[in-house]
Amino acid sequence: xxxALHEExxxxxxxxxxxxxxxxxxxxxxxIEKAAPTYxxxxxxxxxxxxxxxxxxxxxxxxxDERGRIVRPNDVVFGTDxxxxxxxxxxxxxLAAVRAxxxxxxxxxxxxxxxxxxxxxxxxxxxxRAEFGLAEWLARHGKRDAAERHFVRAGELAPHDFTIRxxxxxxxxxxxxxxxxxxxxxxxxxxxxxxxxxxxxxxx
Amino acid sequence: MTFTLIxxxxxGTVPASVEGGRxxxxxxxxxxxxxxxLHDATLCNDAMCVxxxxxxxxxxxxxFDLGEVAATLDRPLALDADEGAAYxxxxxxERAQALGSLIAPxxxxxxxxxxxxxxxxxxxxxxxxxxxxxW
Numbered sequence: 001x002x003x004a005l006h007e008e009x010x011x012x013x014x015x016x017x018x019x020x021x022x023x024x025x026x027x028x029x030x031x032i033e034k035a036a037p038t039y040x041x042x043x044x045x046x047x048x049x050x051x052x053x054x055x056x057x058x059x060x061x062x063x064x065d066e067r068g069r070i071v072r073p074n075d076v077v078f079g080t081d082x083x084x085x086x087x088x089x090x091x092x093x094x095l096a097a098v099r100a101x102x103x104x105x106x107x108x109x110x111x112x113x114x115x116x117x118x119x120x121x122x123x124x125x126x127x128x129r130a131e132f133g134l135a136e137w138l139a140r141h142g143k144r145d146a147a148e149r150h151f152v153r154a155g156e157l158a159p160h161d162f163t164i165r166x167x168x169x170x171x172x173x174x175x176x177x178x179x180x181x182x183x184x185x186x187x188x189x190x191x192x193x194x195x196x197x198x199x200x201x202x203x204x
Numbered sequence: 205m206t207f208t209l210i211x212x213x214x215x216g217t218v219p220a221s222v223e224g225g226r227x228x229x230x231x232x233x234x235x236x237x238x239x240x241x242l243h244d245a246t247l248c249n250d251a252m253c254v255x256x257x258x259x260x261x262x263x264x265x266x267x268f269d270l271g272e273v274a275a276t277l278d279r280p281l282a283l284d285a286d287e288g289a290a291y292x293x294x295x296x297x298e299r300a301q302a303l304g305s306l307i308a309p310x311x312x313x314x315x316x317x318x319x320x321x322x323x324x325x326x327x328x329x330x331x332x333x334x335x336x337x338x339w
Contacts, residue, residue: 002334014330017323021337025316028338032316040321042313044335046213052309054299055335064308064331068324071306077334102330111306120300127280130293134282137210138289146287153282166339176339 002079005095006039013066014102015039019049021058021163023171046136047163051129054121056161057196061094063101063108071108072101073118076198087196094202117199128158132168139171148172160193208289209237209270220270225285227270234268238292240277242268247276308333 006016016039020028025043032041049055053062053074061077064070076087077094084090100106109117121129135150151172155165165184169176189195207220207227218237221228235241239249242263247254254277256262262272270290274281280293302309308331312322323333 002332005332012330013328014332015326016332016334017321017326018334018336019313021335022339025314029316031338040315042315042321044313048213048311048313049335051294051299052302052311053333053335054303058335058337058339060335062308062333064323064333066328066330068308068327069306070303070308073303077332079334098332114306115304118303120303121296123280123296126293126296126299127282130280130282130291133210133213133293134284134289134291137208137215137291138284138287143287146284150282150284163335163337167337170339 002039003035003037005079005098006037009099009102010038012102017042019044021047021050021055021167027170047129047132047167050161050163051126054119054125056125056158056163058163058167063098065108069111070114073109073114073199075202076196077202089196089198089202097201119197124157125161128154128161128164131157132164135168136171159188162195205288210289210291211238212292212294220288222285222288225283227283227285227290229268229270229273231263231266231268234273238273240273247273 002016002018018039018041020041020043022028022043023045028043055074059077060074062070062074063072076089078089078091081091101108131150131154135147135154138150139147151168158164166176166181169181174180185195205220205222206217209216209218216237218229218233220233231242240247245256247256256276262268262276271281274292278295278297281290283290308323310322310324312320314320
């Protein structure tokens with residue numbers, strides 16, 4: 001998905017690092033093998049990245065500069081237009097912005113702007129992540145009923161966190177594209193809440 | 205009973221008594237599992253100390269209630285007393301402070317082949333960090 005961008009810019013001191021929030025490497029494997037990436041694709045079954053970066057849905061991308069500083073916080077960035085008919089988000093604009101930044105034609109956001117655009121976790125978000133962490137461990141140890149209780153509680157504590165509510169579905173034996181997901185999505189969006197929350201300049 | 209305590213993803217086991225949904229640890233168990241010790245109404249580990257709130261009975265009689273330990277440390281605790289397991293997460297304040305510093309939080313995760321990759325080892329490059337999933 002990101003292979004073309006990575007290849008185009010790799011000689012300009014740039015790397016894509018993709019992290020799969022999947023229940024196992026095997027769930028992610030078909031997508032990775034199809035993409036044949038020359039950039040690192042990592043497997044995050046325990047949601048280390050969502051906890052560190054307050055990521056609540058996929059795809060989420062952020063820019064990190066040569067000094068290891070965040071210069072553009074969490075944004076919705078699609079690598080292709082495969083889902084454009086559903087998401088109404090085009091890939092071209094954010095990808096053009098990445099190109100311009102890597103080529104040095106534009107800078108990322110200044111620190112104050114970056115902070116203003118960040119969404120920071122609340123105590124409920126972090127409680128939800130602890131519930132998810134416990135549930136994931138319980139599920140891995142065959143404690144299915146107990147795991148279900150904590151997955152459900154995690155989703156109730158952070159209903160906007162789809163890495164929990166949708167991301168837990170494959171672990172719980174629920175089809176993440178099926179009727180339960182569609183019902184969850186309709187309830188959420190029907191209440192006037194967005195499923196994707198792009199930054200203003202991506203949305204605009 | 206042997207209780208499973210997951211500290212930010214690191215799994216350990218610790219002797220504990222579970223009663224009425226509450227988990228009680230000894231001072232030794234607390235130190236072994238989480239690295240915290242109580243001295244003069246202050247919980248300390250290698251790196252820092254946290255004073256107990258006024259009126260706290262934490263550690264009275266050598267007994268440490270796990271829920272009170274988590275609350276004192278301002279850390280989220282997910283607990284399943286029936287299954288004998290709990291997950292101790294990281295506080296919103298700590299995460300918010302780290303993100304607000306704008307220094308990209310470091311992590312190490314495996315690729316498909318199981319080979320570990322560390323974000324900070326790519327220092328010196330511009331990085332597009334992308335979270336995705338098959339779902």
